Amino acid sequence: MSIFLYSISILLMLLGLYCIIVKESLIKTIIGIKIMSYGICLFFILISYKIGAHAPIITENMSPETSFVDPIPHALMPAIMIIGLAAMGLMLATAIKLYEKYGTFDIDKIRQLRG
Amino acid sequence: MDRLIKTAVGLIIGPILVFALYVINYGHILPGEGFDGGALIAAVLVLCIIVYGKQEVRKRLNLSIVLTISAISGLLLILVGLIGLVSKGKVLFYNFIPQGNIHNLFSSGIVMICNIILGILVGASLYLLFGYLVIYRRDKE
Numbered sequence: 001m002s003i004f005l006y007s008i009s010i011l012l013m014l015l016g017l018y019c020i021i022v023k024e025s026l027i028k029t030i031i032g033i034k035i036m037s038y039g040i041c042l043f044f045i046l047i048s049y050k051i052g053a054h055a056p057i058i059t060e061n062m063s064p065e066t067s068f069v070d071p072i073p074h075a076l077m078p079a080i081m082i083i084g085l086a087a088m089g090l091m092l093a094t095a096i097k098l099y100e101k102y103g104t105f106d107i108d109k110i111r112q113l114r115g
Numbered sequence: 116m117d118r119l120i121k122t123a124v125g126l127i128i129g130p131i132l133v134f135a136l137y138v139i140n141y142g143h144i145l146p147g148e149g150f151d152g153g154a155l156i157a158a159v160l161v162l163c164i165i166v167y168g169k170q171e172v173r174k175r176l177n178l179s180i181v182l183t184i185s186a187i188s189g190l191l192l193i194l195v196g197l198i199g200l201v202s203k204g205k206v207l208f209y210n211f212i213p214q215g216n217i218h219n220l221f222s223s224g225i226v227m228i229c230n231i232i233l234g235i236l237v238g239a240s241l242y243l244l245f246g247y248l249v250i251y252r253r254d255k256e
Contacts (some may be wrong), residue, residue, distance in 0.1 A: 078151045079150075085157070096249050
């Protein structure tokens with residue numbers, strides 16, 4: 001069962017890689033990079049999962065032998081999403097500037113770069 | 116952009132902002148803190164620039180005002196630390212507010228104040244990063 005779930009996240013990552021390599025529009029390339037990043041995030045979240053365990057938050061009337069899922073990936077993945085957001089802002093700003101200069105998002109048509 | 120995209124983005128902005136405020140206010144209890152909520156606010160602003168166009172957003176939210184907000188919130192964060200230094204603890208970022216009960220929302224002293232200030236700082240700074248990269252234009256030679 002867990003092998004099946006891991007293969008889903010790896011499939012998502014490979015889908016993003018396909019989108020980066022094959023597509024010609026810059027916006028679709030950026031979407032592919034985000035899909036790859038979310039595949040990696042899903043893989044780490046699946047690693048931390050444990051069957052029958054609670055979320056790692058201490059609440060009232062909780063017995064001492066309650067089992068938690070691993071909280072470290074839950075704390076690390078928001079940081080990865082934020083850094084991905086900053087990188088996506090940089091990529092989108094570059095794409096908008098390229099669109100203003102060349103009038104297209106196609107990579108093949110904006111190849112003739114001049115200084 | 117298309118009229119369909121504009122309407123959909125106008126509907127989706129409110130729930131994202133409410134979720135950002137939730138992440139900021141519950142930063143000491145749940146995963147995520149002021150940094151994550153501020154990044155959500157910045158994501159909403161970047162989405163507005165992409166969909167509604169930069170002239171429209173620039174008219175409503177000037178970049179110099181955002182720069183002022185970012186600088187003031189950074190100074191406020193230093194001020195909170197210095198108040199802890201001059202209070203009875205004699206340590207930077209000393210908790211000078213009484214702590215509440217353990218399972219409540221107000222149970223963390225100055226951590227909640229620092230989270231709110233940090234959320235405003237990160238949101239304004241990431242929006243400034245994107246805004247200056249998009250709006251800045253080289254002079255025509």
